[in-house]
Amino acid sequence: MIMEESMKKVRHIVIFKYAAAAAADQIQQVTDALAALTHKIPGIRSFEHGVNNSPEKKNLGFTHVYQFTFDDAASRDIYLEHPDHIQFQHFVGQLGILNDAFVVDYKVAVAVDARRDERDAPSSTCCHGRRD
Numbered sequence: 001m002i003m004e005e006s007m008k009k010v011r012h013i014v015i016f017k018y019a020a021a022a023a024a025d026q027i028q029q030v031t032d033a034l035a036a037l038t039h040k041i042p043g044i045r046s047f048e049h050g051v052n053n054s055p056e057k058k059n060l061g062f063t064h065v066y067q068f069t070f071d072d073a074a075s076r077d078i079y080l081e082h083p084d085h086i087q088f089q090h091f092v093g094q095l096g097i098l099n100d101a102f103v104v105d106y107k108v109a110v111a112v113d114a115r116r117d118e119r120d121a122p123s124s125t126c127c128h129g130r131r132d
Contacts, residue, residue, distance in 0.1 A: 009045065009108040010076045012068040014101060017061045022097035027064065030095070033088050034066050040084040043075025044068055062102055069108075076105060 014034075018027055031049055038047045046069045052059045070076040079085055092098055 008072040010070045010073050011106055011108060012070060012076055012079070013104045014066045014068075015062040015103075016064045016066070016098055017100040017102075018063060019097050019099050022095075026095055026097050030092055030097075031064070031066070033091055037079070037082075037084055037088060038068075041079050041082045043071045043078055045071060062100070073107070 016030070034049070035047055038044045048067045050065050052063050052065065068076075068079070070079065
């Protein structure tokens, strides 16, 4: 069942506060290294990243967001102890550009596509006038 499957997924959100002296190319190296983990560690469904653009100015200096979606909590736990993740942590430490990190994990309870409503529903006919 789709609902049960989505409830197994785990989101792992990491938000970094980089040092003022961090160069853009160093931050990109960190982002690239995190993205590369998706090809090295099993159980990662997706990876997204972005830079804070909230007009609320409540980010407390945390600027860069990295989000992993895992198949389940066991996959997330494997990721946390995986040698490639440990190597990533050492790499970031050696760069010396990270002032702080904030991490939140949660099980996906319900996923709702707020853009979809009845007006967006597919029509009952397809491309050649046939019924689906």
